[in-house]
Amino acid sequence: METELPGTGEGTAGLIEADEAHHVEMGDDYGDESYVAGAYRVPGENGDWTLVLGFDGGLGIATPCVETLSKGGRVVAPSTNGGKPIHLFHWFEDGELRTTFESPSARHGSTPDELVHLLREVGFPLTSEGEHDDSAPDVDRKAAGLALADRLTGIRVTDSLLQDAAYELGLVPEQPAEEWTSVVIDITDAHGERLYREWTYEKIAAASDRTRAEANAPVVITSNEPPAVDRSAHGPGE
Known part of the structure; x- marks a missing residue:
């Protein structure tokens, strides 16, 4: 992730403190999108994984970075922006974006339908064909995204898991803007x-x-009415 390593942090409190200190240091540079992330090793499916927690605005770490990270392995990234929530989900396998979505019925990637059975299993309102199911109850999309990550990694993210971790901290630099047409x-x-x-x-x-x-452009003020006559310098009757 091309991070600078400012040290370690004890639990989410230490991570939040380091991120807040970074923003204080940046001052009024609100356009800067760098942030502090914490990483630590945790056992999961088929061995140890690296769990990364970061306050990046909720839209996930940059795609080119994740493609590189997933070479020879797997990256699963649920994210949320808080506020009026946007919940995103990304699954990369060996450098390839396999499935990503905000709405589970509008999936993208090289294999957008491969996770339909798991999406239904964790509660997303989908038909067996992967279309939106109006008859199914709605679901907490943030919770369902974490449950889906659990299925793909074997790691259940809990409050205690995050709060008790000894994080290796990294200052993630601002990513260059992608070209668009x-x-x-x-x-x-x-x-x-x-x-x-x-x-x-x-x-x-x-x-x-x-x-x-x-x-x-210069501002031009026009009027169709004749100018007022200033009579203050004239005497009575003049």
Whole structure:
């Protein structure tokens, strides 16, 4: 993960203290996305695993990094952003993204349907074909994501497991922004109505330049009414 190693931390309290100290050091640089992560060894399926806990905003560590980490092994990464929650799940195997999703019925990756039976087993409301099942009860997606990670690693993440760990701390540097060519909005509402829009980088750049030019243009105030006459210097009747 290309981290700098600032030391160790005892339990989640030590990890949180180190992360908060890092943000204090960064001051008002709110755009910086570096963060402190803690790692430690824990027994799981087929041997020991490295469990990593980090406060990265909840969107998971950068894909190129995870692809490298999973070479010759497996990386399973459930994450959440808190607040109005976005719960994401990523499963990498030998450098390949096998399955990822926010909504379990909209899966992506090289094998998006391989985990359908496990998704159903941990409570996600899916049919046997992997479609959303309106008749099934809803589920706590954060809890279900952790349960799915349990199935794939043999590690049950509990409060005591995280709180009692002796973490090796690492300062994860800000990742370079990925190049992009377009932005797509694809939303289907509760009535089945779909909104699909795609904007290319060129269109967005042109709109940004136009907005910037308009914002920097001089402000001209005009009026169709004649100017008021100032009579303060004239005497009565003049």
